[in-house]
Amino acid sequence: MSQTEINHGDGNAQNIRNPASAGNAIEVRDLRRRFGRQQVLDGVTLDFPAGQITTIVGPSGSGKTVLLKHINLLLRPDSGTIVIDSVEVTKLGATGLDAVREKFGMLFQAGALFDSMSIFDNVAFPLVEKTRLTRAEIAEHVHETLNAVGLQGMEAKFPSEMSGGMQKRAALARALVRRPKILMLDEPTTGLDPSRTGAIHELIRRTQENFHLTAVMVSHDVPAVFQVSDRVAFLHNGRTHLNGTVAQVMAADDDVFKRFLAGKASGEENETALAG
């Protein structure tokens, strides 16, 4: 049975490999990043096991989205390392980064669909720009992927003609169309009502199983998101405070995490918030 360690605020939790996993798809070691005078990431260390959904949670300002932007190579850290599929990426040049990005699919918080393109063109876009597939082959891939996310028949619609939930599905289809190894999701259920939230969570789980993905998800939707997660990483003050399976994290005797779950800010958090 795998274990987890708990950090009570004096350092980073150590990641214990889950014997059941096939190794780590992503390894983050002592990641630090400052914006102006604010130390947003203060030595984050985390593993993301291959073939599992790891959800990053934490209070606002804890560095969740900044961490995700480092993993998807939109930001470079001040120090620390990130290993993705056995490649250390923090010192790579543009060509090297692009080669690593070929393994990603990303669902942005608001979808980031291209407004001037139809759903078909949006989903086909990565195939058109990055592959040499014929138009017929691209169409087949697009239809198959849209079916997988429940958007069959929506190819001709434009993003502005669709609901928020449908836009998220379309954006997920675009992220999946090249069959990535790693899927990243930035708050996939933000702005959706509870019924659509459940549907998106179910879709993420089903997609991860069907496509055999490693998924890294940032979410505020606690505790609902734990139902679709294999592992949880709780960030606090720019560090990994808790890390382990859902059951282990939920059972952890940790006041900071319990207060987070209960929706109360600690004194430390209040001071942080006031200090900006």
Added chain:
Amino acid sequence: MSIVEMIERLGALVIDDVAQLGAFVLFLVGAAFYVFVPPFKPRLWIRQIRIIGADSLFLIILIGGFTGMVLGLQGYNTLRRFGSDGALGTVVALVLVRELGPVLAALMIAARAGSAMAAELGSMQSTEQIDALTVMAINPVQYLVSPRMLAGVISFPLLTSVFDVVGIFGGYMVGVGLMGAPSGAYFNGIAANMDGHDIMTGIYKALVFGVVVTWVCCYKGYHAERMATGVSRATTEAVVLSSALILAFDYFLTSILL
């Protein structure tokens, strides 16, 4: 605030401004570089030429026509005082081709297509569409900015030429048709007194303005702040800065090319 803190703030401001200026120039260098680097996307170039060029044609014809008409009117009234109304064609043509054509055409295109460019890229920035391109391993500068810059270099001289031709005929309509300037002298004067250097002066200016407008408007949109006022601020700054740089570059180019 202590003197040390004041100096610190001033220093930080200067460093920030220099860094922004550097980023501004590097943006131009990058966008120009990627025009010549594969993969080449002719459909993107054609789309932007249509948006910047073809869609601006009616506006250019309208403004060019009225500009020529005003020149014909003012030119005739001024030249008649000196008994030189036969030089109307020469004056209208030279003023349009060397100066008003490239400058006014560039200002109109900056207001129309430049603002649209800044707004579109700013909107894409604020909705993470540019980040989406990056994560898909597509260079956003190469995909979004370089086609616009190339389209500007192609469209600006063509639109300026249309502006000049329409303006010359506008001047003829008013100066000759309405005011009674000598008809034959109008076009004969142009043929006799305008040479290739005059025409190329206008073309060179249009080329430079094409780069300046697309560079400024794309930069402002690409770096728009991700907030409610970010896109509007970027659009306004793009048009204002483009217009100011058009006039500034016009002076420098005129001083070199005269």
